[in-house]
Amino acid sequence: MKVWIESVCLAALAAVGCYLLIDGAGRYRVGKASETWPVTTVTILETTVEKSSSRHSTSYDPIVRYTYTVDGQDYQSDRLQASLNGGSRRTAEKVLERYPVGSQHTGYYDPERPDQAVLLPGTNWKNYLQLGGGLVAILIGTCGIWQAWRGRNQPETGADLPLENSNQVTK
Secondary structure (H helix, E strand, O other): OHHHHHHHHHHHHHHHHHHHHHHHHHHHHHHHHHOOOOEEEEEEEEEEEEEEEOOOOEEEEEEEEEEEEEOOEEEEEOOOOOOOOOEOHHHHHHHHHOOOOOOEEEEEEOOOOOOOEEOOOOOOHHHHHHHHHHHHHHHHHHHHHHHHHHHHOOOOOHHHOOOOOOOOOOO
């Protein structure tokens, strides 16, 4: 029964790793693509810090809502960059200082989907951390499951068996 419980926990870890890897790969792909997207002028409409809490941590995301025009069509977005943005409250506030309401900046939009835009093209270290964390979680989960079941199916060796007469000392 113990091997089943262990396997379920390790499978859950591997599943979380898969999510991190898939999400991180998508963010990485969009981030890299955004480096070559066409530019447009954006106007900042609103900025705020959004708090996200879990049992063990609190993260603050800088939210920058802006408007831009592509081929005569107006769009709005609040995507700062393709990578994860969360961090400390001070870091989020520092990011927002660069984007006062009403100011104009360069934005980058996807030419195939102009409703998708970012203010900061490319990726950042958090993207690589997410990809690496996903890979590590998958490796630990799958190797752990393999090890748990491998050990379960191994025949007992003589070294694992108790000595018949523990008073005897072998020379």
